[in-house]
Amino acid sequence: MKKIAHPLPFLAVCAAVAGLAFLVWRGIHAEQPLPQQTVAPAQPLDALRVALTPHTGETALDRQIRELQAKVDGGPNRNGFLERLGWAFVAKARLSSDPGFYTLAEEAAKAIMGDAPDDPAALLLFGHIHDAEHRFIEAEKIARRLVAQREFVFDYALLGDALMEQGKLAEAVEAYQRMVDLKPCLQTYSRVAHMRWLKGDLAGAIAATRLAVSAGNSREPEPTAWAYTRLALYQLQAGQVQAATSNTAFALQIAPEYAPALLMRGRLLLAEGRAGEAIAPLRQAAEISPLPDFLWTLAEALRANGGSTEAEQVEERLLETGATADPRTFALFLVSRGQAIGRALQLAIAELDSRQDIFTHDAIAWAQFASGRVGEAQESIRLALAEGTQDARLLYHAGTIAAAAGNPAEALEFFNKAHAFQQMLLPSERKALGQRTAALIGAQGQISSSK
Structure with missing residues (x-):
């Protein structure tokens, strides 16, 4: 894949467009009939009943959901309000x-499709739900249907997201570039920032995320809070x-x-060594x-x-729920704790079906290393890098695998890079990184003194 220091030429665009987070309004672009639907047929009446299940809560978003439910239930333009209700649920x-x-x-999307089976707004809603549920292949199929029929910014957002999660970064860059061309906004800048970070451009990621937060506002709290959180992470x-x-x-x-x-x-707080203070927010x-x-x-705190x-x-709770909640992270946890290594490897490999x-x-790679399959781990970590x-x-993983493969110079190079960002590691990982680095340096010193 061609490496790009500045993958998207959007930084010349100065406008900060404060668009809605995921709320896709009907009628912004002319909508055309789409090919035969790939979503399971809906049962509109049952779906509508579920979508209108009485909602509780006292936040502004909760009140908005109830207002939209009332409008769906008793007024014209039912599908338009169902669409807005669906995005409010998201x-x-x-x-x-x-x-x-x-x-x-x-269910809101199914209710729309009961009236209009090829409705693009309902399909886009379905696609984002599939993406949130890690059904990336299905999300990509829906996104490609949509972009083949119209030019709408959030269709390309869905396509780029689905492609990125499948490791198709070059294609994802193209989709995000089209987003930029259509509408530079919080969602666009956030995606570009993450792509730049994936490419190793931390400064570029920070710059793009600054644009994202400048385009946010309190009326769309989740994406704005997400942008500020990502900026903090970078x-x-x-x-x-x-x-x-x-x-x-x-x-x-x-x-x-x-x-x-x-x-x-x-x-x-953990990065600053303030574990006791970190416990409450965690x-x-x-x-x-x-x-x-x-x-x-x-648990680390x-x-x-x-x-x-x-x-x-x-950790007992994690052991009970981790395999279904997030198999990939759970696999990393198991290996880091030295538990159920075979199961960890199975879970990690199974993730390839979707990501x-x-x-x-x-x-x-981490699970292969723990299983003693160092040669395979080397190939897997090469793909990760x-x-x-x-x-x-x-x-840190790359350095550990290189050391196990008998490549101390390469291992030390990776460890040194990891040390530069060690504040991003969990306490046990930081400790293990220090121990492995010291052991490697000590072994190198013994070799040098014996010559």
Whole structure:
């Protein structure tokens, strides 16, 4: 794949367009009939009943959902309001980390398709739900149908996202470039930032994410909070801890119970060696979003603060739910703990059915290394490193595998790169990185003194 230092020439565009996060309004572009549908036939009446299930909650988004349900139930333009309701459910799912709202969004889309089977707005909603559920191949199929028929910015967002998760970065860049051409906005800048980070361009990722946050506003809390959280993550990697802390606070001001921002606050505190203070935000984040990444980080903070008993309880929950909630991260956790290595390898390899990106190859490499299959691990980590991504965990794994393969100079080079970003690692990983580096340097010293 051709490497690009500045993959998208959008930075010359100065306008900060504050578009809605995922709310795709009917009628912005002329819509044409699409080919035969690939989505399962809907049962419109049943789907409508489910979508109109009475909703509770007191946030602005909760009130918006109830208002839209009332408009769907009692007024004209039912499909238009169903579309808006579906996107409101998507936003609620992302804010609350409750996947049940994706089911409600899907039912809203099915209700639309009961009247109009080839409705592009409903298909786009379906596609984003598939993407959120890691059904990337299905999401790509829907996106390609849409972009073949019309020029709409969020069709290309869906296509780029699905391609990126499958490791098709060159094609994803093309889709994101088309997004930029159509409408530079928060969603565009955020995607470009992530692509630049994947390519090893941290400064470019920070610059693009600054544009993303400048295009956000409190009326779309989830994507704006997400952009601030991503900016904080990139700034932490760049060693800009104070700026990262401020931007995390901005994210939580916009969305006070936003799990990714709470996780980011905990990670910042862990990076500063303040494990005791990290526990509260990490515990809250894990309660809202009990995914492996959240539970694992909480367990690390508890252990680093001497709370091994509670850490074991958190890890027990992770062992019960991790394989279904996020198999790839769970596989990394198992290997890092030296548990069920065979199962970890199976889970990581199974991820290739939906995700062929660098992080899946990294998880496979880590499990292969732990299984003693060092030669295979070398090939897998080579695929993980192919885009030049500067990720501390990936570099730590690469160094460990190189050392096991008998390549100490290469291993030390990877370890040194990982040390530059060691604040991004969990406490146990930082400790292991230091131990492996010291052991490697010690072995090299013994070889030199014996000559």
